[in-house]
Amino acid sequence: MAEQIEAGLWRLDIPLVGNPLKNLNSYLLTGERNLLIDTGFRQDPCREAMARQLQEIGADPDRTDIFLTHLHSDHAGLAPELIRPGCRIFISGTDLPGLEDAMSPERWRRMYREYERNGFSPEETALLWCGNPAQNAGAGQWDPSLYTALADGAELTYGGRRLRCILTPGHTPGHLCLYEPERRWLFCGDHVLFHITPNICRWSGARDSLGDYLKSLERVKELPVERLLPAHRAETGDLRARAEELRLHHLRRLENALDIVRRRPGLTAYDIAGEMRWSIRCRDWGDFPVTQKFFAVGEALSHLDYLEVRGLVERRTEREHDVYFAADGGRITQETYFK
Template identity: 45%
Template sequence: MTREIFSNIYLIEVPLPNNPLKNLNSYFIKGKKRNLLIDTGFNSDICYEALVQGLDEIGADMGNTDIFLTHLHSDHSGLSKRIASESSKIYISSIDKMYLEYFSKGDYWDDTKEKFMNQGFSEDEFIMNKETNPIIKYSPPYDTVYVEVENGHVFDLGGINLETILTPGHTPGHMCLYVEEEKILFSGDHIIFDITPNISPLPGVTDSLGSYLESLEKLKTLDVSYTLSSHRNAMGDDKKRIRELIDHHVERLDEAYSIIKDGKRLTAYEVASKMTWSVRLKSWNDFPPHQKWFAVGEAAAHLDYLVQNRKINMTKENNINIYSTL
């Protein structure tokens, strides 16, 4: 479904079949000089056809359109090269550009094997995840050329200016876009209204949850009238949602702590298997491998935060990370 939500700002709903996120909200902004497409969908035919149909309905000319990716994940970046015209630039933060280029080289997933095993995954589960994870399956082609932008970069489209705000957490280089005049915030996956954005550690990041909470704090004082998010229901009250997201993570930190207290010594995998998840599956064993991967990542992000804040310890035993209370 495609609609004009504000003057010259269009929402194209791109379906994400068999994915709990359900849809990607892609935004098309018509400027007097140039247009900007924010996020694209998985690199799959279903997403591509929906995006092309939405752009056709608007009468969008990709020959006069650049693309901005809020972050590296393939539900946002996947179609960027396929939908771009010869003149389109594909913008992304310099930090996520670095990760995206690293991921698209096949060896990242082999490099990361050790990290999976550190968290308590078996080798079989690692291989199954690698084969089925949509982030890998639907990623953009390795030869996509990205143009990096920094925090505070302004896209002057003619009649509308959008400024980047670096909001690390969901990914290390996640960016929102802010239209100061109309007080509109494109929040990407930083603020989603119907689901909680996944927070998982990436290589080189010591405390992704800490970064995420800081980025939420940073937006508390931003003057916003309309927040447009990347998944499910596009709009909502940003300040209320920021409070709910912070509360949610405080509860999850308490839950992770209570699982390892009383002298237990557990891996992130074991902690994840004991946490509560809002999925329609009976037990941890029913989780598909890539859902386990998200869940263990989420557990690890909370455990890392507790380690950084000196609430718990992490020790290495036979190359496996073991978490315990102090």
Template identity: 40%
Template sequence: MAVKVYPNIYKQEIPLPKNPLRAINSYIILSEDRNLIIDTGFNTEECKKSLMDGISELNIDLSKTDLLVTHLHSDHSGLASDLSKEGVRIYAGKIDGKMINQMIYREYWAKYEAYMKMFDLEKDNVSFEEHPGYKFSPKEPIDFIPLEEGNVLKVGEYSFEVVDIPGHTPGHIGLYEREHKLFFCGDHILDKITPNITFWGFDRDILSVYFNSLKKVYQYDIQLLFTAHREIVRDHKKRINELLSHHEHRLNEVKNIIKENKMTVRDTAANMHWELRYDKWEDFPSAQKWFASGEAMSHLEHLAYTEKAQKTDEDGILYYKLNN
């Protein structure tokens, strides 16, 4: 059921079966001219039915509707290709839009085979084919309309400014409505749970990138922060402080893990605390081992970038140890 959360703005909660996130909030903004949908759910029949039920309930004409994909993850972009076939114009940030189209091809996922070795995940017999990004992403190229910071999307009485908020992904974007003090933030800030900050390559300290994006949004005048998972946030500054504190705790946890002995990414992740229903690392599903290792890696790389830890490569496997 589409729930009205603000004048002409509805939230459609789309179930994500067998996923710890449980559901994604897709937002639908109505106007007499063109409507706007924000994020879609996985490329699965269950998600498609839920999204289309909300569209039907609101009596939306898809030929007069646009879709904005906040970032590349498949729970946000999965149905973009399907909607495009229905005549929907598709918007995405320049960086993540390009990456979504790259994810169609197995060549993109070849780097995950390299990560498997680098993270020391080969001993767990994981496969990128179990990664939700591979399983549930669009399977056909999408003719995105690229967006960048400062672009404006007008939807009825609302004027949404595009804001670059990288960190959760390299090209994550959000929408800010200055007059009404509304911000659609995708996975940049979440209520109750913390966004996964993973490894995106050695060319950047992605955790520092994320911190800077959090501090950027902190300065905005926001009354309602529309998140992609769980509940709407009404005090974004309080939540941002909580997220920064969470990562400070995480970094201290990782420091303690690599304090005495050099550790692989996989073994660091296995020793971290996770809010999951599994008692031990061996019980983690393949997808969760990918997510946990990616988050461990972003924190380890941050410590290496800030010269608090040293990194060594031994036969293609990375080891980290805290500097004395």
């Protein structure tokens, strides 16, 4: 059921069936024209929940534009099906090429070859090809005429509300938050989540995704925010406090990864991820579902990239695999963190 948060602001609960994220919070701003923020997977449970709740609200699809906080399929997958002629889908200019690329089978072949280089077996990547919702539940076809690219600082106006785009790279290279300064609302997508932490993985073309993410946390944490509107789960809270919790979470994860590399030099990212600490109900690394291994190794890679950029680990190629060694014996400090 759609939940009215304030006059003209609704939260739609979109189920992500079989996914650890559990749900997507899609938001609708109503007025002369409506703005729908994020859409869900291109899957029947998302499709049906979205249609039912938009009907409950009485939203006219012919007057509804869509804003995508980022390119991930749980946010962007349904957008081309929902959009009507004369309406627009907004996404950052940085994420727009990646959205097109995500619809290319060759892009996924390249990615899985890269993951095999980092320790995945061909059998595991074959399973991913069939069962990875990041690959299989996104938009079904590419139509560039549907999308309008937005830059950092761009403004949108819906229902008399002026919304400013804030570029927050990290979770994806072009993740956007939407800030309403008068009411002090922040639609934060996957940049700031509660109970769970945003997945920060390695991105092609980004040298240091985790470093980008940490800088993006610093960018938003002092904003005057009275209502923080995250994309997943029911939990919300204080922006500044949660940003600090997320910073410390990644500091601990960096220390964990560096300790593993020092104790066991020459491991792949896959093996390092297998020894890292994760909040998941599995007995051990072998018990992880392959899709969760995919996200865990992506996160391990972003932390190893961060350490490599700062001269704390060294990446080498041995027997067609990337493996890691401690570099200068340094340690993670507050000073390292902010470089």
